[in-house]
Amino acid sequence: MADKRENEMKELLSVDYVRGLLGNNSGKISFGLLKKNLLLKLSSVGIKKEDGGGAGICMPNVGIIFAYNSNNPTQYIVYMYIRNIGDFAIRIPLTSNELTLGAQNNQGTSVVNGADTQICLYIDKDSLP
Numbered sequence: 373m374a375d376k377r378e379n380e381m382k383e384l385l386s387v388d389y390v391r392g393l394l395g396n397n398s399g400k401i402s403f404g405l406l407k408k409n410l411l412l413k414l415s416s417v418g419i420k421k422e423d424g425g426g427a428g429i430c431m432p433n434v435g436i437i438f439a440y441n442s443n444n445p446t447q448y449i450v451y452m453y454i455r456n457i458g459d460f461a462i463r464i465p466l467t468s469n470e471l472t473l474g475a476q477n478n479q480g481t482s483v484v485n486g487a488d489t490q491i492c493l494y495i496d497k498d499s500l501p
Contacts, residue, residue, distance in 0.1 A: 416496050424487035430461040431480035439471060439484040443465030447471050449484055 392492055411499040422429045430453050431435060444468040449468035455461035474483030484490060 390463035407475065418494055418496070420492040420494065422490045422492075424484050424490065425483040426476075426484060426490050428478070428480045429490050429492050430455050430482045431457075432462075432492070432496040435492045435499075436466075436500050437482070437486040437492045439490040441471070441486055442489050447472065447486055449487070453482065455480065 385426040387403050387445050389402055390398055390406050391398065393399075395456070400483040412440070418432070420429060420432075424439070426439075434452075436450065436452045438448070438450050449465060449471040451463050451465045451468075451473065453461040453463045458478055460476055461480070461482060462481060464472055465473060469485055471486045476482045482490070
């Protein structure tokens with residue numbers, strides 16, 4: 373079958389296979405396998421939100437946390453962490469104004485003194501392929 377130009381191709385609502393290239397080789401991958409691999413990669417990153425007590429905020433393995441006082445957003449701290457399950461997190465403050473890191477435990481809790489909101493952007497290494 374001769375290749376068609378992109379603008380000559382029919383739009384499909386569903387497919388059985390997707391065509392791919394690896395170097396000079398062309399092949400196909402089932403849509404189910406493609407979807408499974410894509411979802412696996414997407415499930416390894418995410419966003420969590422906790423209060424200032426930070427229960428379980430450091431549960432994924434690595435992330436950046438934005439913590440602040442919602443009544444006075446000029447009070448904040450941004451910190452990153454690295455953690456293995458069952459260990460205390462290595463917490464590294466990046467910038468802050470009036471807020472400080474408080475207690476933590478080996479269950480992933482990370483308290484921020486004076487904060488009422490913590491938002492974590494994380495990567496979970498255990499769900500990476």
